[in-house]
Amino acid sequence: MSSQPLLPQSPCAPGSSGPRRAIDFVLLRWRSERTAPPNLPPYENVALGNLGHFADSMALVVQDKAGEMNLARVGATFCAWGGIPRDGAAFSCLRADRAHSLRDAIDFSLQTNEPARVTTHQVEDGKFETYDLWALPLSSLWGPPVFIIVLDRRDAKYDVLDTMFGATDEGMIALTAIKNTCDEVVDFQFVAFNDGAARLFNMPAERLQWSRLSELGLHLEEAEVVENLARAVQEERRINFEVTYPGEHAMRHFKVSAAPIGELISVTLTDIAEIKERERSFRLLFEGNPIPTWLVASDTLRILHVNEAAVRHYGHSREAFHQMTVLETLSPNSRTEFANFLHDLDRPYQGHDVWHHVRADGSEMDVYPYVRRMDLDGRQNFVISVVDVTERRKAEARVAHMAHHDALTDLPNRVLFRERLQEALARAQRNDHLVAVQCLDLDHFKEVNDTLGHPVGDKLLQAVADRFKTSLRETDFVARLGGDEFAVIQTDMESPVEASALAARLIDYIGQPYQIDGHQVVIGTSIGIALAPADGVEPDHLLKNADMALYRSKNDGRSVFRFFEPDMDARLQARRTMELDLRHALKAEEFELHYQPLVDLESGKVCAFEALLRWHHPTRGLVSPAEFIPLCEEIGLIIDIGAWVLEEACREAVHWPEEVKVAINLSPVQFRNNRVVGAVAHALASSGIAPERVELEITESVLLQDSETNVEALRDLKDLGIQIAMDDFGTGYSSLSYLQKFPFDKIKIDQSFVRTLAERPEASAIVRALTGLGRSLSIATTAEGVETEEQLEHLRSEGCTQVQGYLFSRPLPAGDVAEILKRVFHRAEAPPDENEARGRISAA
Numbered sequence: 143m144s145s146q147p148l149l150p151q152s153p154c155a156p157g158s159s160g161p162r163r164a165i166d167f168v169l170l171r172w173r174s175e176r177t178a179p180p181n182l183p184p185y186e187n188v189a190l191g192n193l194g195h196f197a198d199s200m201a202l203v204v205q206d207k208a209g210e211m212n213l214a215r216v217g218a219t220f221c222a223w224g225g226i227p228r229d230g231a232a233f234s235c236l237r238a239d240r241a242h243s244l245r246d247a248i249d250f251s252l253q254t255n256e257p258a259r260v261t262t263h264q265v266e267d268g269k270f271e272t273y274d275l276w277a278l279p280l281s282s283l284w285g286p287p288v289f290i291i292v293l294d295r296r297d298a299k300y301d302v303l304d305t306m307f308g309a310t311d312e313g314m315i316a317l318t319a320i321k322n323t324c325d326e327v328v329d330f331q332f333v334a335f336n337d338g339a340a341r342l343f344n345m346p347a348e349r350l351q352w353s354r355l356s357e358l359g360l361h362l363e364e365a366e367v368v369e370n371l372a373r374a375v376q377e378e379r380r381i382n383f384e385v386t387y388p389g390e391h392a393m394r395h396f397k398v399s400a401a402p403i404g405e406l407i408s409v410t411l412t413d414i415a416e417i418k419e420r421e422r423s424f425r426l427l428f429e430g431n432p433i434p435t436w437l438v439a440s441d442t443l444r445i446l447h448v449n450e451a452a453v454r455h456y457g458h459s460r461e462a463f464h465q466m467t468v469l470e471t472l473s474p475n476s477r478t479e480f481a482n483f484l485h486d487l488d489r490p491y492q493g494h495d496v497w498h499h500v501r502a503d504g505s506e507m508d509v510y511p512y513v514r515r516m517d518l519d520g521r522q523n524f525v526i527s528v529v530d531v532t533e534r535r536k537a538e539a540r541v542a543h544m545a546h547h548d549a550l551t552d553l554p555n556r557v558l559f560r561e562r563l564q565e566a567l568a569r570a571q572r573n574d575h576l577v578a579v580q581c582l583d584l585d586h587f588k589e590v591n592d593t594l595g596h597p598v599g600d601k602l603l604q605a606v607a608d609r610f611k612t613s614l615r616e617t618d619f620v621a622r623l624g625g626d627e628f629a630v631i632q633t634d635m636e637s638p639v640e641a642s643a644l645a646a647r648l649i650d651y652i653g654q655p656y657q658i659d660g661h662q663v664v665i666g667t668s669i670g671i672a673l674a675p676a677d678g679v680e681p682d683h684l685l686k687n688a689d690m691a692l693y694r695s696k697n698d699g700r701s702v703f704r705f706f707e708p709d710m711d712a713r714l715q716a717r718r719t720m721e722l723d724l725r726h727a728l729k730a731e732e733f734e735l736h737y738q739p740l741v742d743l744e745s746g747k748v749c750a751f752e753a754l755l756r757w758h759h760p761t762r763g764l765v766s767p768a769e770f771i772p773l774c775e776e777i778g779l780i781i782d783i784g785a786w787v788l789e790e791a792c793r794e795a796v797h798w799p800e801e802v803k804v805a806i807n808l809s810p811v812q813f814r815n816n817r818v819v820g821a822v823a824h825a826l827a828s829s830g831i832a833p834e835r836v837e838l839e840i841t842e843s844v845l846l847q848d849s850e851t852n853v854e855a856l857r858d859l860k861d862l863g864i865q866i867a868m869d870d871f872g873t874g875y876s877s878l879s880y881l882q883k884f885p886f887d888k889i890k891i892d893q894s895f896v897r898t899l900a901e902r903p904e905a906s907a908i909v910r911a912l913t914g915l916g917r918s919l920s921i922a923t924t925a926e927g928v929e930t931e932e933q934l935e936h937l938r939s940e941g942c943t944q945v946q947g948y949l950f951s952r953p954l955p956a957g958d959v960a961e962i963l964k965r966v967f968h969r970a971e972a973p974p975d976e977n978e979a980r981g982r983i984s985a986a
């Protein structure tokens with residue numbers, strides 16, 4: 143119902159074309175009687191007099207003093223509209239909706255002092271009708287306002303059923319049952335139907351009306367359909383069923399809902415072809431899906447359907463699945479959790495969490511579930527699919543393991559070591575415990591690698607790793623930081639003594655011989671220890687300090703452990719300063735060569751001078767080569783310095799008597815990059831010295847590294863005419879074996895044997911063996927570091943051919959060479975009485 147005031151300027155388009163209407167008549171009167179607006183026309187002039195049949199659709203309403211409305215006079219049509227008996231009916235007797243409309247019309251006219259209209263509707267005999275309800279305000283002599291009400295029905299009527307059922311696509315049919323004499327339903331007849339039904343059957347309405355189902359060829363005459371409809375009639379209840387039959391182009395699917403109403407049966411037909419198609423697609427998707435999928439009843443969690451992929455993947459038969467709830471696909475300890483998860487699921491879930499499922503054979507797998515609720519056949523279900531991520535997770539775990547572990551030994555790597563150290567430090571801080579970081583380095587690992595080959599080196603590292611694993615407590619942690627470097631975190635310590643005990647144990651255990659590929663390998667380990675919190679509370683800081691302590695333990699002779707001390711840092715700084723100083727020492731001409739004579743014991747004459755490098759540091763004074771040469775080797779500076787030594791020594795020696803040679807030390811580092819032969823050749827050429835006057839001293843480490851290439855280089859040097867001596871013989875790993883590799887011209891017996899000749903019988907035995915070796919190889923043997931007459935006598939008696947040491951002369955600047963030579967030559971001219979000669983030499 144719509145209700146709005148209408149202020150008729152020209153009163154409501156009076157029905158000029160149709161028969162005259164009451165409202166036109168009354169409005170005309172009302173206007174003509176309204177002489178001086180806003181005064182209202184008097185009641186007597188408008189409402190009295192001959193209204194004829196117009197009075198049927200009018201009513202007179204009087205408002206009493208209390209504001210109540212009263213129906214004073216009511217026409218017959220108005221009475222019928224209002225649902226009240228004729229005349230005298232109280233306002234309150236009006237049907238509620240009518241009273242409401244009437245009051246609206248009166249209120250609007252009161253507000254405006256003009257005629258007002260509202261619209262009302264009613265359904266009469268299945269027809270929908272619209273009325274305009276007019277209220278015309280009038281004045282009255284006796285005071286309270288009076289209204290004349292006119293009911294004006296519009297012409298248009300609409301069939302309500304047509305309106306209701308015309309729009310729907312569903313077919314609505316009213317059938318009546320045709321029964322045989324036995325009162326059995328044999329057919330049905332169309333009584334009424336909507337446009338939707340005609341459209342569904344694709345038949346004109348005339349063809350359907352009063353037709354029997356059996357005549358129409360709609361497949362609705364089939365026994366099953368008739369039976370279902372008959373059942374609805376007989377059982378007096380609604381029956382739902384589906385009908386499928388081949389249509390012109392495709393299969394047709396209807397959902398039929400039949401409900402008996404008296405003699406009639408109301409049938410609703412819904413075209414469900416689309417739904418069926420969707421169902422078919424779903425089934426196809428479900429079955430053809432390569433991912434295991436189940437349709438599960440949401441209340442019982444029973445498996446209703448399962449696809450082939452699930453059968454294959456889980457190893458249960460379909461029948462077995464249909465006996466199971468979906469929870470039984472899970473490992474027992476996660477079933478309750480999954481049931482709760484399903485219960486609370488209010489939106490589609492795309493697996494982010496891993497669930498553990500079990501196959502029929504009991505094997506477990508990790509899956510991501512995809513779950514959504516789905517209504518099917520009026521029941522609430524879950525569609526659950528799972529993606530098996532077992533292999534992916536294993537691969538991820540492998541990658542994560544690889545990122546944190548060393549491939550060769552499977553020990554944790556530096557990344558994991560730092561993480562664990564961080565955790566251990568945080569824990570130790572809370573518990574007030576100590577943490578030790580022990581950095582370990584295998585002594586002479588490089589030699590093993592170089593002599594026995596990398597495969598043996600790798601196996602040795604694995605064997606060392608195994609020893610770590612078996613010798614540490616569970617709370618301790620070991621990692622391989624790289625190469626032959628390992629590190630241990632020792633936690634929950636009360637005192638540093640525990641760290642030294644572990645270090646000592648490791649040194650002993652790692653130092654036990656290894657049997658690898660038929661070789662017995664012995665290797666030591668040096669350890670540097672830093673303690674938290676005293677030596678640092680940050681992982682990097684502790685590692686750095688432990689590393690410094692390791693550096694010290696290696697310098698202190700290896701196979702020992704050292705605790706970090708604060709001044710190690712200062713020493714490292716000093717080393718860095720020295721490195722900077724060394725880098726410009728060559729340019730600044732701070733190097734000088736000193737020469738120490740080598741005396742031939744047979745002739746008593748100086749047969750050579752060994753060139754020994756000296757560094758005059760601008761502030762520190764003379765720095766020992768033992769201090770700076772290892773550093774030069776480390777930083778590669780020895781290549782340039784070594785070349786300078788070669789040039790300088792040859793340049794100097796060329797001025798000496800022809801029979802006096804010059805011995806020059808070569809570092810193994812100079813052999814790298816194959817530059818040593820070129821450097822020597824250049825020194826020879828630029829000085830003009832005869833190659834046979836040059837003796838190069840190398841240590842066995844030259845043959846350890848890249849041995850083939852270096853032997854090649856030595857041969858090239860020898861081809862130049864140069865002599866090659868093996869320095870520090872007897873101190874290395876396997877000096878003897880190197881004598882086989884290259885035909886040395888001389889062996890220099892290390893001064894450590896000479897020094898202990900008197901005290902240690904073994905030293906004497908070694909010297910005897912070495913001199914014997916020299917003799918049998920027909921090469922010279924030079925004993926270094928001869929300081930006393932006793933040593934000299936001993937060496938002579940053992941058959942040593944040359945000696946060198948402070949007994950004869952300390953290394954002296956080049957300017958002193960002539961003086962030394964003069965003295966020794968002069969004295970060497972005396973008769974070769976052995977004792978005399980010795981006395982003369984010793985005087986030098």
Ligand SMILES: Nc1nc2c(ncn2[C@@H]2O[C@@H]3COP(=O)(O)O[C@H]4[C@@H](O)[C@H](n5cnc6c(=O)[nH]c(N)nc65)O[C@@H]4COP(=O)(O)O[C@H]3[C@H]2O)c(=O)[nH]1
Binds near residue numbers: 807926927
């Ligand atoms: N206690 C004692 N020592 C004696 C005696 N006689 C000689 N010495 C010292 O023994 C060392 C012998 O040299 P080295 O074994 O080749 O050992 C050398 C050599 O390995 C290295 N070196 C020196 N100059 C050079 C060089 O130009 N190039 C290279 N690559 N290394 C050099 O530095 C090391 C140390 O050289 P220096 O300090 O000059 O020390 C020299 C020498 O001064 C003695 O009777 N008693």
